[in-house]
Amino acid sequence: MTAKTIDGKEFAARVRSQVGEHVARLKNDHGITPGLAVVLVGEDPASQVYVRSKGKMTVEVGMKSVEHKLDADTSEADLLAVVEQLNNDPEIHGILVQLPLPKHLNEDLIINSISPAKDVDGFHISNVGLLGTGQKSMVPCTPLGCLMMLRDHHGSISGMNAVVIGRSNIVGKPMAQLLLNDSATVTIAHSRTKDLADVVRRADIVVAAVGRPEMVPGDWIKEGATVIDVGINRLDAPEKGEGKTKLVGDVHFESCAERAGAITPVPGGVGPMTIACLLANTVTACCRANGLAEPEGLTA
Numbered sequence: 001m002t003a004k005t006i007d008g009k010e011f012a013a014r015v016r017s018q019v020g021e022h023v024a025r026l027k028n029d030h031g032i033t034p035g036l037a038v039v040l041v042g043e044d045p046a047s048q049v050y051v052r053s054k055g056k057m058t059v060e061v062g063m064k065s066v067e068h069k070l071d072a073d074t075s076e077a078d079l080l081a082v083v084e085q086l087n088n089d090p091e092i093h094g095i096l097v098q099l100p101l102p103k104h105l106n107e108d109l110i111i112n113s114i115s116p117a118k119d120v121d122g123f124h125i126s127n128v129g130l131l132g133t134g135q136k137s138m139v140p141c142t143p144l145g146c147l148m149m150l151r152d153h154h155g156s157i158s159g160m161n162a163v164v165i166g167r168s169n170i171v172g173k174p175m176a177q178l179l180l181n182d183s184a185t186v187t188i189a190h191s192r193t194k195d196l197a198d199v200v201r202r203a204d205i206v207v208a209a210v211g212r213p214e215m216v217p218g219d220w221i222k223e224g225a226t227v228i229d230v231g232i233n234r235l236d237a238p239e240k241g242e243g244k245t246k247l248v249g250d251v252h253f254e255s256c257a258e259r260a261g262a263i264t265p266v267p268g269g270v271g272p273m274t275i276a277c278l279l280a281n282t283v284t285a286c287c288r289a290n291g292l293a294e295p296e297g298l299t300a
């Protein structure tokens with residue numbers, strides 16, 4: 001079997017155009033412009049890539065975009081003050097604090113200082129709890145993007161065997177929760193999992209969120225399975241020229257594509273969907289803040 005490549009770039013463009021329509025309606029009918037604030041502390045290169053394309057796309061869909069770039073040695077008190085100011089700013093509906101934060105800052109403390117209603121990353125403890133109990137919440141963008149692609153491809157994933165490789169709070173765990181809420185049978189694998197190959201071989205859906213370049217080989221993939229590759233790994237690519245780099249995922253694309261039924265590429269898969277879902281979450285947050293009907297199809 002040769003897999004269908006799920007075009008995340010194209011899917012994300014569709015989601016963004018839906019978001020754009022909602023933004024236009026909010027402006028025309030209610031005089032409201034959704035606003036998204038991104039806070040970046042220090043200069044993590046992966047984060048910078050993300051912040052750059054995010055800012056561009058926020059403006060493209062007609063939303064207000066605010067960026068706070070703080071020095072790597074910013075104190076916890078100063079960062080908390082920035083978050084507090086954004087919490088109280090009526091023109092800001094979504095707040096994202098870029099992770100990872102420099103070591104001297106307590107990530108949990110900072111994340112939980114964001115107003116849950118503005119927590120468009122869905123990382124605040126009350127959003128995590130709401131998602132875990134199947135209540136309306138802000139849903140983390142990367143897992144939400146993965147879920148949208150799975151629903152689009154399969155219609156329903158009810159009863160399917162899903163394996164999530166990785167158990168981080170930002171990807172693996174919320175991904176497993178969303179799959180479970182859609183009635184998949186979910187296994188979460190991690191670095192202590194025994195016989196990972198055999199675990200993955202049972203999966204109808206494989207979501208790889210490990211952070212290890214091309215770790216999942218094709219011979220782990222059940223014939224016809226759907227493979228969602230969350231990994232973003234930047235490698236040196238001397239074959240492209242001196243000093244050049246390339247992005248690869250956590251799955252070995254060519255060999256997995258030979259066995260899978262469908263697969264997401266890197267780049268152009270989950271990454272663009274993450275940003276589209278961030279914009280979708282900001283519109284959702286804005287509608288909720290104003291007591292307006294929220295967009296359909298853009299939430300879990």
Ligand SMILES: NC(=O)C1=CN([C@@H]2O[C@H](COP(=O)(O)OP(=O)(O)OC[C@H]3O[C@@H](n4cnc5c(N)ncnc54)[C@H](OP(=O)(O)O)[C@@H]3O)[C@@H](O)[C@H]2O)C=CC1
Pocket residue numbers: 142165166167168169170171172189190191192193196209210211212230231232233250270271274
């Ligand atoms: N496309 C996008 O929008 C996004 C992409 N990413 C990418 O997704 C990947 C994962 O990110 P994130 O969840 O933050 O990463 P973390 O490093 O926080 O988590 C990685 C997880 O993978 C597990 N793991 C590590 N090695 C192995 C192994 N050999 N076998 C099985 N499991 C293993 C770890 O297990 P343990 O818990 O036991 O240590 C851990 O649970 C990265 O490549 C990241 O760049 C992240 C966010 C957004």
Ligand SMILES: Nc1nc(=O)c2c([nH]1)NC[C@@H]1CN(c3ccc(C(=O)N[C@@H](CCC(=O)O)C(=O)O)cc3)C=[N+]21
Pocket residue numbers: 046047049050053096097098099100121141142232247266267268269270271272274275
């Ligand atoms: N609070 C917080 N929320 C996040 O969601 C968050 C974060 N911190 N820290 C960093 C990770 C990483 N992340 C990416 C999002 C999009 C792409 C993306 O669009 N990637 C493009 C490629 C971009 C390129 O060419 O470099 C693609 O896959 O096609 C990548 C990575 C969000 N993260």
